Amino acid sequence: MTLHTFFAPYSVYLSEFLSLALIHFLLVMAPGADFAIAVRQSVRHGRRAGVFTALGFGAGTALHVAYTLLGVSALLQATPWLLHVVQWLGAAYLLYLGFVFIRSQPMAVDQANAALMAAGPQDAQSLRTSFWTGFVTNATNPKATLFFLAMFTTLVSASTPLAVQAFYGLWMCAAIAAWFSFVALVFTSPLVRQRFLRSGHWLERAMGLVLMGFAARLLVV
Secondary structure (H helix, E strand, O other): OHHHHHHHHHHHHHHHHHHHHHHHHHHOOOHHHHHHHHHHHHHHHHHHHHHHHHHHHHHHHHHHHHHHHHHHHHHHHHHHHHHHHHHHHHHHHHHHHHHHHHOOOOOHHHHHHHHHHOHHHHOOHHHHHHHHHHHHHHOOOHHHHHHHHHHHHHHHOOOOOHHHHHHHHHHHHHHHHHHHHHHHHHHHOHHHHHHHHHHHHHHHHHHHHHHEEEEHHHHHO
């Protein structure tokens, strides 16, 4: 059996996967609670602490994916009508996020610089503590519950096999860990960090337009 033959049955899910991966990555990139923790961990405790914090984010995402898949499966089997309600709520949530992103303002560079200057060698932290910091931050984020439920009920077809949906979840776990590892590597450079703080709001505004476009597409289907 060739690789082409093995993956052929799954090629029909490529468009679905790309849409899910794109919107998830856009949201992961947007500065939020995880982003703030990742930057702080990296600046105060070094790159290794930042990377282990990123791995904690990935583990927290795995928890969200697990209960979302189980919950969505039960939802589809027991109350199909409720799925349509959740789809509208998911679209509304994307519209809300897009609106928030479009209104993004420049970050307070002076305050960020003050925090950077305040960091010192006494701020050393164990890698285990860094991992659990990331895990708890992500796992206890109430917005993550709504996000994953919205994504898996609005962008993923009810006919998509559970194994394929699990792959989507694993991809998102890997993506969030990889992104915040990159953040840890980059934002330990004061120059790069300052430039982002000055112009990052333009990136957020662009992502807001993309999110609102996804929401509009969901509402007219």
